[in-house]
Amino acid sequence: MTSPIRLRALRAAQVASLSVGLASTLGCPTTTDSDTGAQQPDAFVLADSSVAVDAFASADAATASDSPIAADAGATDAGIVDDAAVADVGNVSDAGCVASPPVTQECCVLEGGFWDEASMFCAIAVPGPFVPPTLSA
Amino acid sequence: MGTLRLGVGSSPLRTEHERLIRTALRRGAEDDLPEIPEGLRLEGISPLARRISIEAWRARALHEHQSSCVFSRLLPQLIEAEASIEYKTVVLRAAMDELRHASLCMHVVRYLGGEPVIEASLATEALPEHPNRTPRERVLRNVIFASCMSETVSTSLLAEERELTTEPRIQRIVEQLSADEILHAKLGWALLEEWLPQLTEDEREGLSRYLPVAFGVIEQKMLHAMPIGAPFPAELREELRGLGAMEGSEGREILYAVLESVVAPRLEELGLPGMRAWKERRTT
Numbered sequence: 001m002t003s004p005i006r007l008r009a010l011r012a013a014q015v016a017s018l019s020v021g022l023a024s025t026l027g028c029p030t031t032t033d034s035d036t037g038a039q040q041p042d043a044f045v046l047a048d049s050s051v052a053v054d055a056f057a058s059a060d061a062a063t064a065s066d067s068p069i070a071a072d073a074g075a076t077d078a079g080i081v082d083d084a085a086v087a088d089v090g091n092v093s094d095a096g097c098v099a100s101p102p103v104t105q106e107c108c109v110l111e112g113g114f115w116d117e118a119s120m121f122c123a124i125a126v127p128g129p130f131v132p133p134t135l136s137a
Numbered sequence: 138m139g140t141l142r143l144g145v146g147s148s149p150l151r152t153e154h155e156r157l158i159r160t161a162l163r164r165g166a167e168d169d170l171p172e173i174p175e176g177l178r179l180e181g182i183s184p185l186a187r188r189i190s191i192e193a194w195r196a197r198a199l200h201e202h203q204s205s206c207v208f209s210r211l212l213p214q215l216i217e218a219e220a221s222i223e224y225k226t227v228v229l230r231a232a233m234d235e236l237r238h239a240s241l242c243m244h245v246v247r248y249l250g251g252e253p254v255i256e257a258s259l260a261t262e263a264l265p266e267h268p269n270r271t272p273r274e275r276v277l278r279n280v281i282f283a284s285c286m287s288e289t290v291s292t293s294l295l296a297e298e299r300e301l302t303t304e305p306r307i308q309r310i311v312e313q314l315s316a317d318e319i320l321h322a323k324l325g326w327a328l329l330e331e332w333l334p335q336l337t338e339d340e341r342e343g344l345s346r347y348l349p350v351a352f353g354v355i356e357q358k359m360l361h362a363m364p365i366g367a368p369f370p371a372e373l374r375e376e377l378r379g380l381g382a383m384e385g386s387e388g389r390e391i392l393y394a395v396l397e398s399v400v401a402p403r404l405e406e407l408g409l410p411g412m413r414a415w416k417e418r419r420t421t
Contacts, residue, residue, distance in 0.1 A: 005300045006391070012296035012315075013289045013395045016322035017403040127362040128204025128235060128291065129321070132282035133354040133420075134265030135347050 139259035141202060143240045162230070162237055171309035173244040179304065182249075186376040191251035193382040198242035199255050200362075201314075205235035206261040207283050208321070214264065214276040220328065227324050234317045241310045245381070248306060267347075274340040277332060278347045284325025285404075286355045290395045292318045294388055303379035311381050326403070333407055341409075348404065348414030350421070352396065357420050363388040 145151055182190075209232040215224050243253040267275040295315035302308040336344070363385040369377060374384060397415060404411025 005297055006394070008300065009293040009297035009391060010394055010399065012319065013293040013322070013399045014403075016289055016292045016319045017285070017326050017399055127287070127359065128200045128238075129207045129283040129287040130204075130355065130358045131207060131262040132265055132279045133350050134267060135278070135350050136268055137343070137346060 138256060141199060141239075141255040141257065141259060143198065143202070143243045143253065157233070158237060162233060171241065171306070171313050173248045173306050173310075175247065177248060177306075178250050179248050179306075182380065183373070183376060186373060186380060187249055189373075190377055190380040190382045191246055191249045193377075194242050194245040194249065195251065195255055198239045198246065199257055201235050201242055202239035203259070203261060205232045205239070207264065208232035208235065210264045211276065211279060211283070214272065214279060218272040218276045220276070224324065224328055227320070231317075231321045231324060234321070238314050238317065241313065245307055245310055249380070270343050271337075271340055273332060273336065274343045277329060277340075277344060278351070280325040280328055281344070281348070281404075282351045282355060284322055285329060286351060286396070286400055287359075288318055288322040288325065289400055290355070290359060290392055292322050293391050293395045293399075294383070297387070297391060298378075298381055298383055301378040301383070302381040304381070307381045330407060333409070345410050345414070348409060348411065349417045349419050352401075352415050352418035353420040356392070356396065356418060359392045360389065363392070365389070 145154060179187075208228050211228045212225055215228060247253045264279050265275075267278055270278070292315070295311065295318050299308070299311045299315045302311045333341075365385040368374075368386070369384055377384075401411035401415040404414070
């Protein structure tokens with residue numbers, strides 16, 4: 001069962017992906033923009049997209065049940081790394097670090113987290129846009 | 138290694154910097170820019186929550202600061218691809234937003250009682266040139282990754298954090314970050330929607346080939362940015378949420394939900410094979 005907060009968070013992403021002109025975002029005061037998730041009427045979503053208002057009611061169901069990866073994300077993250085698509089981690093530090101919680105201090109630091117020694121917790125931060133990968137062809 | 142400090146210097150450009158923050162980066166007449174006065178320190182939180190949240194906000198400041206380069210380096214590629222001027226100004230605004238966000242994150246560090254200084258590698262990475270592809274396809278590849286994928290995920294992460302944060306001053310800052318993130322994501326989606334109908338068959342195929350790699354790498358990078366530690370005890374988790382810090386496991390749930398149920402279907406709606414690319418994602 002997805003929480004209302006999560007549904008609104010996903011709706012915020014959906015709104016951002018819609019074909020609204022840049023000007024409509026720039027022209028809105030912060031109060032409008034920042035309330036997109038929590039209070040933005042669904043009409044906003046409808047007006048700008050063919051995506052149905054309640055897309056997330058069903059989209060979430062699909063996320064939760066149809067996808068083994070998403071299901072793993074909600075339960076145990078071990079499944080995420082077992083996925084063949086992620087197994088080949090290429091240029092990143094250490095695939096094993098992602099594989100089995102709890103992470104070690106070394107993994108936490110390697111992965112960009114900050115390790116709290118006393119509590120043995122690893123703090124995270126919402127990452128900004130990453131540098132895209134290259135593909136020659 | 139380098140030292141990142143985000144306090145405003147005392148050069149003659151200080152006034153212009155402050156004017157930019159007050160005017161160019163303001164989002165509307167009602168926008169009361171969030172600031173946390175120097176010397177103000179948050180009391181009444183547990184030492185452990187204080188420590189963890191300080192590090193989380195420091196990490197965020199570093200991410201925000203370094204990611205300003207991603208947007209600023211898109212400008213030459215937008216110019217070469219003959220993009221209209223609103224994309225060029227907005228991409229520079231996004232770069233300035235990121236610098237501004239880094240500074241706001243440091244305000245939070247200071248407010249939580251931390252030293253607003255970060256010792257870290259300050260090296261930045263160039264954007265890929267995607268040799269042998271047209272300027273238009275080159276910039277679209279980079280924008281799809283940085284804006285449509287990365288920033289759309291961040292939009293959701295921040296939207297959730299915004300709702301969970303209860304400390305009023307920190308909440309104002311999360312609101313600001315969240316509002317800006319929506320524009321950063323929209324930048325990519327708007328460009329993609331405008332240009333897709335004009336692409337040649339070869340450019341469209343080139344983009345389609347790129348998508349599985351973009352999905353694979355964004356997943357990989359995001360997972361690495363959201364490591365999973367031992368689960369926080371419930372009380373600590375609530376306290377941290379109130380201070381704008383999220384657990385890695387929650388972030389990962391959002392990552393998958395957004396890529397699978399927002400980004401891939403939206404690409405599909407626009408005529409790119411988003412769903413197949415998501416299923417066939419790979420990192421090389």
